Amino acid sequence: SQTIHQWPATLVQPVGSPLSLECTVEGTSNPNLYWYRQAAGRGLQLLFYSVGIGQISSEVPQNLSASRPQDRQFILSSKKLLLSDSGFYLCAGLRQGSYNEQFFGPGTRLTVL
Amino acid sequence: KNQVEQSPQSLIILEGKNCTLQCNYTVSPFSNLRWYKQDTGRGPVSLTIMTFSENTKSNGRYTATLDADTKQSSLHITASQLSDSASYICVVSAGFQKLVFGTGTRLLVSP
Numbered sequence: 001s002q003t004i005h006q007w008p009a010t011l012v013q014p015v016g017s018p019l020s021l022e023c024t025v026e027g028t029s030n031p032n033l034y035w036y037r038q039a040a041g042r043g044l045q046l047l048f049y050s051v052g053i054g055q056i057s058s059e060v061p062q063n064l065s066a067s068r069p070q071d072r073q074f075i076l077s078s079k080k081l082l083l084s085d086s087g088f089y090l091c092a093g094l095r096q097g098s099y100n101e102q103f104f105g106p107g108t109r110l111t112v113l
Numbered sequence: 114k115n116q117v118e119q120s121p122q123s124l125i126i127l128e129g130k131n132c133t134l135q136c137n138y139t140v141s142p143f144s145n146l147r148w149y150k151q152d153t154g155r156g157p158v159s160l161t162i163m164t165f166s167e168n169t170k171s172n173g174r175y176t177a178t179l180d181a182d183t184k185q186s187s188l189h190i191t192a193s194q195l196s197d198s199a200s201y202i203c204v205v206s207a208g209f210q211k212l213v214f215g216t217g218t219r220l221l222v223s224p
Contacts, residue, residue: 004156043117043202043214044157090156099145099164102212104156 002027004105006091012111019064019078021108023091026072032094033074034102035066037087044090050074086112115140117215119203125221130193134218136186136203144206148177148188151200151217160188160201193222 005024013019025031032051036044046059048066056066063082067075074091091105117138126132138146145164149157161170161177163186169178174191190197200217207213 041216043216045214046212088154092156099147099162100206101147101159101162103159104149107154107156109154 002031002093002095002103004091004093004103006089006105006108008108009106010109010111012113013081014113015083016080019076019081019085019110021076021089021091021110023074023076023105024072025074025093028093028096030071033068034092034094035074035076036090036092038090038107039087048076081112083112086110115205115207115211115213117203117205117213119201119215119218121218122216123219123221125223126193128193128195128222128224132190132193132220134188134190134201134203134220136188136215138184138186138203138205138213138215140184140205140207140213142207143181143184144208146177146179146186147204147206148175148186149202149204151202153199157202190220195222195224198222 003026034049035047038044049057050068053068064078089108092102095101095103120135147162148160150160151157160172160175163170163179165181176189179186198221200219202217203215205213
């Protein structure tokens with residue numbers, strides 16, 4: 001079965017520090033991968049998606065960047081975190097089929113102090 | 114503007130009771146509508162997906178309905194259990210890569 005792994009589960013970082021969140025997928029090859037942010041009381045916001053190695057599309061201008069160094073690896077990064085970067089970050093993959101359903105990882109809770 | 118609105122924002126019910134969550138959308142073009150369950154601090158898990166031609170779909174005690182004419186969907190939970198306590202998110206697909214998320218209904222099932 002297709003599974004998304006994310007780490008760490010929680011992270012507390014000071015303002016101005018760098019960030020690296022990792023997402024890996026198993027059970028499928030060449031998947032479309034997505035990074036979402038979920039703020040408290042808000043819907044999920046799509047940050048980046050990738051259809052293949054080295055291919056990144058950004059949905060909103062922001063302080064974050066994404067990279068796809070390997071087929072099953074998707075990384076979310078920042079050089080200098082802002083307070084507004086706090087939130088719950090979810091990585092998702094696309095389950096190929098008639099519905100093109102997205103399946104999600106367990107998420108990373110990021111708190112920037 | 115593509116939007117998905119869910120109601121109520123939060124709901125408390127007694128264990129064993131039924132409940133219905135609502136989702137209204139203004140998304141075009143419409144591809145499909147999904148309901149996800151999200152436990153606190155976890156990623157969303159898919160419950161049902163319906164296309165334009167499907168007006169009801171069940172997954173155990175969860176039954177989703179879709180009225181494409183009025184652009185409304187509902188999620189009915191039967192004989193609620195404590196483990197049903199979670200946020201339920203309605204998501205409408207406007208085509209490949211274009212998902213519009215509702216803000217969710219937070220359900221608390223009380224013993």
